[in-house]
Amino acid sequence: MTDSPRPAPNPRRRSERSRRAILSAALELCAENGYGKVTIEGVAARAGVSKKTIYRWWPTKGAVLLEAVIEGVVSASPLPDTGNIDADMVTHVTSVMRLFTSPVIGPAYTGILSELLHEEALARAVNEELVAPRVALVHQRLDAARRQGQLPPDADLELAVEMLYGPLYYRHALKRPFHDEQRIVELVAHVMRALRAPARS
Amino acid sequence: MTDSPRPAPNPRRRSERSRRAILSAALELCAENGYGKVTIEGVAARAGVSKKTIYRWWPTKGAVLLEAVIEGVVSASPLPDTGNIDADMVTHVTSVMRLFTSPVIGPAYTGILSELLHEEALARAVNEELVAPRVALVHQRLDAARRQGQLPPDADLELAVEMLYGPLYYRHALKRPFHDEQRIVELVAHVMRALRAPARS
Amino acid sequence: MTDSPRPAPNPRRRSERSRRAILSAALELCAENGYGKVTIEGVAARAGVSKKTIYRWWPTKGAVLLEAVIEGVVSASPLPDTGNIDADMVTHVTSVMRLFTSPVIGPAYTGILSELLHEEALARAVNEELVAPRVALVHQRLDAARRQGQLPPDADLELAVEMLYGPLYYRHALKRPFHDEQRIVELVAHVMRALRAPARS
Amino acid sequence: MTDSPRPAPNPRRRSERSRRAILSAALELCAENGYGKVTIEGVAARAGVSKKTIYRWWPTKGAVLLEAVIEGVVSASPLPDTGNIDADMVTHVTSVMRLFTSPVIGPAYTGILSELLHEEALARAVNEELVAPRVALVHQRLDAARRQGQLPPDADLELAVEMLYGPLYYRHALKRPFHDEQRIVELVAHVMRALRAPARS
DNA sequence: TAGTAATCGAGACGGTACGTCGGGTCTTCGA
DNA sequence: TCGAAGACCCGACGTACCGTCTCGATTACTA
Numbered sequence: 001m002t003d004s005p006r007p008a009p010n011p012r013r014r015s016e017r018s019r020r021a022i023l024s025a026a027l028e029l030c031a032e033n034g035y036g037k038v039t040i041e042g043v044a045a046r047a048g049v050s051k052k053t054i055y056r057w058w059p060t061k062g063a064v065l066l067e068a069v070i071e072g073v074v075s076a077s078p079l080p081d082t083g084n085i086d087a088d089m090v091t092h093v094t095s096v097m098r099l100f101t102s103p104v105i106g107p108a109y110t111g112i113l114s115e116l117l118h119e120e121a122l123a124r125a126v127n128e129e130l131v132a133p134r135v136a137l138v139h140q141r142l143d144a145a146r147r148q149g150q151l152p153p154d155a156d157l158e159l160a161v162e163m164l165y166g167p168l169y170y171r172h173a174l175k176r177p178f179h180d181e182q183r184i185v186e187l188v189a190h191v192m193r194a195l196r197a198p199a200r201s
Numbered sequence: 202m203t204d205s206p207r208p209a210p211n212p213r214r215r216s217e218r219s220r221r222a223i224l225s226a227a228l229e230l231c232a233e234n235g236y237g238k239v240t241i242e243g244v245a246a247r248a249g250v251s252k253k254t255i256y257r258w259w260p261t262k263g264a265v266l267l268e269a270v271i272e273g274v275v276s277a278s279p280l281p282d283t284g285n286i287d288a289d290m291v292t293h294v295t296s297v298m299r300l301f302t303s304p305v306i307g308p309a310y311t312g313i314l315s316e317l318l319h320e321e322a323l324a325r326a327v328n329e330e331l332v333a334p335r336v337a338l339v340h341q342r343l344d345a346a347r348r349q350g351q352l353p354p355d356a357d358l359e360l361a362v363e364m365l366y367g368p369l370y371y372r373h374a375l376k377r378p379f380h381d382e383q384r385i386v387e388l389v390a391h392v393m394r395a396l397r398a399p400a401r402s
Numbered sequence: 403m404t405d406s407p408r409p410a411p412n413p414r415r416r417s418e419r420s421r422r423a424i425l426s427a428a429l430e431l432c433a434e435n436g437y438g439k440v441t442i443e444g445v446a447a448r449a450g451v452s453k454k455t456i457y458r459w460w461p462t463k464g465a466v467l468l469e470a471v472i473e474g475v476v477s478a479s480p481l482p483d484t485g486n487i488d489a490d491m492v493t494h495v496t497s498v499m500r501l502f503t504s505p506v507i508g509p510a511y512t513g514i515l516s517e518l519l520h521e522e523a524l525a526r527a528v529n530e531e532l533v534a535p536r537v538a539l540v541h542q543r544l545d546a547a548r549r550q551g552q553l554p555p556d557a558d559l560e561l562a563v564e565m566l567y568g569p570l571y572y573r574h575a576l577k578r579p580f581h582d583e584q585r586i587v588e589l590v591a592h593v594m595r596a597l598r599a600p601a602r603s
Numbered sequence: 604m605t606d607s608p609r610p611a612p613n614p615r616r617r618s619e620r621s622r623r624a625i626l627s628a629a630l631e632l633c634a635e636n637g638y639g640k641v642t643i644e645g646v647a648a649r650a651g652v653s654k655k656t657i658y659r660w661w662p663t664k665g666a667v668l669l670e671a672v673i674e675g676v677v678s679a680s681p682l683p684d685t686g687n688i689d690a691d692m693v694t695h696v697t698s699v700m701r702l703f704t705s706p707v708i709g710p711a712y713t714g715i716l717s718e719l720l721h722e723e724a725l726a727r728a729v730n731e732e733l734v735a736p737r738v739a740l741v742h743q744r745l746d747a748a749r750r751q752g753q754l755p756p757d758a759d760l761e762l763a764v765e766m767l768y769g770p771l772y773y774r775h776a777l778k779r780p781f782h783d784e785q786r787i788v789e790l791v792a793h794v795m796r797a798l799r800a801p802a803r804s
Numbered sequence: 805t806a807g808t809a810a811t812c813g814a815g816a817c818g819g820t821a822c823g824t825c826g827g828g829t830c831t832t833c834g835a
Numbered sequence: 836t837c838g839a840a841g842a843c844c845c846g847a848c849g850t851a852c853c854g855t856c857t858c859g860a861t862t863a864c865t866a
Contacts, residue, residue, distance in 0.1 A: 012858095013814090013815070013816055015816070018817075034319050035318075035319055036320075039848085040847080040848075040849085041846085041847060041848080044818090050819060051849080052818085052849095053818075056817095110319070113375075114318040116376060117311050117312070117374075117376065118311070120376075123375070127375055127376070127377065159368075162368035162388075163364050163368060166363070166366075167360075169370050170370040173318075173370045173373070174324070174328055174332055175317060175324040186360060190357070190360055190395040191364075193394070193398040194391040240825085240827085241827070242827080250838090251838065251840060251841080252829095252840090252841085253828095253829085253830085254838065254839080256829085412840085412842080414832090414833095415832065415843095420842090437720075437721050441820085441821060442821080442822075443821055444821090446844095450844085451844075452845060453823080453824090454842090454843080454845090455843065457823065513721065515720065516721060519714070519717040519778065520640075521639065525777070561786075561790060564774070564790075565790075567769075568768075568772065569766060569769040571769065571772050571776045575716055576716075576726070576734055577719060577720065577723075578730070589762060592759070592762055592766065593797065595800040595802070596794065597793075598800070599799070612810080613864095615863090615864085616809095616810055616862085618812070621812075642851080642853085643853075644852055653815080654815085654854080655813085655854095655856085656811080658854065659811080
């Protein structure tokens, strides 16, 4: 499944120095000029690196930025467990929103979301390497809350996740101004209300 | 609104024949090869039109496709009023989802959403000419339901719209498979439940 | 025979300005840095021209320089007719030798002779467009001399041409220092002597 | 003469196995694809050898091929002494012509002649190691004939060599088809006639 | 007969130029 | 006189080799 037709370079010989320089340069250029102006050529020049070195390890500029974003996101957007599911969700959704508006990661992620729409491979990578793990964490947190009785046993957690993330991606996709913190509190409240309210007869 | 710095060609002399050929060619190429492969050059060739003619009337390929999409969307995604707000919302959200998956309009709209992320003017145009009017209609329909007592007087309609559209844009933005019809019924049900449930003490 | 698989650009629309700039830039760069350092990229930059414009009209850098050389050679290396075939040949051979050592045409022609050795198309072009016409002229001049009785009726003119040009190309091919004028006089004398001497029994 | 700025690797440790593999690979590739397609990278791959190993022992691909050619030429193009200078010259010139058209040595020597035109060091090496010794042999053979009275005492032997080799290099340099054996006989005859004919008053 | 120092294969690295594609501008020519 | 055709400058693409370099793994001299 992973047998690409390329000669598959030896990762042990990889220069960590170059790798970091490339990721940094890509993020910087994206923040400075916007994703559209990021070019492999420009990244190579800024990083003091040969184009070939980039192409050796990444298929597209989207993949480069995805790796940069993933590294930057690992520590950001935490998923706390204070015991209060509503508060924790507010914290998490807020941190995700902050990601979109972050001066350095934000433009990069926006660019990735743009490119992913017409590049199947990048879409797959984003889902597998970035989104799926984080969604799984949220799902687990909600599940824990359900087992603790903070949510009804039949709560539709998948739908919950989509209702929490959805409005953020909706505003982002259409470049509408993001929610303020109060609005996020209300959003989370509505979602939790939907989970807890009994289905109509 | 028409304050373009360009010489502003005389619209009366515009060839309607060329205009339609360009819009059709753009939609076709987008459907066939995906938005990323659409080029002004390719559209011009397919439409049997000079590149200059395209640049004379549209600033970017996104603008071309936007015009094509708007023409195609006018009649689609209707907003019925059967008196039952839940059912009407299911109908509408389903029709919006159908738009994303439509074989000819879908790829074009996807492309627009991609380009809009790094082009302010297109983002503005999409919101003003396409999204805002339709959101206003939904808002009106919900407001009518509220006045009829199908929703509580303090229902947060703006949030409702976002919770309805959000999951669709979330899945679209990440190229996840769309909801089936049953899932949309459940989504609408959750949103309505959230609107009707009393806020927690 | 001339139907290249390329779209065949329209020569009437060609920019003479660009053409001259390209030929000049190519000759200059060749004289300055040597043929090996001439690159299409460099020529384009020096000529203030797009690479595409070069590739549109010439297949290789060799072809560009060939055209430049041909233009430069037309007026140089004259073929006089003073009535004295020996003197005229000395004049001509000397002018050819001067071509090899000319500061601007020389390096270009040397480069062409280098590239032609591993490029069939260039070899053909050089023979057809540059060498053959000039050899024909020399042949005619010798033929005229033969008809005037300055050479025997059975003189082998083809061999004569080769014996005149040969030593020049021999020295050039091996980068040996060229003949001085006195040596050329002797060379021509030997060739003429060979033509006039009776074959051995 | 050995004053290279390089660390000067120890020749005693040199792998003869690699050396032969490199020379063979270079000759093969040159014969198969032409000199222009020969690359250090390709030679290394074909020889199963590291690029570094090639660069350690040769400065350029021209140098590699020169070494290969010299090894192959040592026994070829003999210089017989049957007592008949005309016949011996025909034999020798024919053998030189055969060299140019030899399927394996020919392309390599052609490549060397190409590269030597823009590489001073290679030109010097070719003259010193390959051409000069052979020219000296021819000169000696002619000189012997002169002393034996087969040529006049004042025969210009240097010019003779150039008139014999010249037409071959002329045709080779311009990739014109080579002389057939009869033509070589005539060429040698002309040269000898020139040497023997008295200078004009 | 070990130790050790160089060469070996492999191939990643920073570069330069390649030949191609498409962008957006500008000129020419035919209907 | 307008619009198609398309040549133009430009910038980036992804690839091929260049010549240098660092790796372990032999391999062949030295101690």
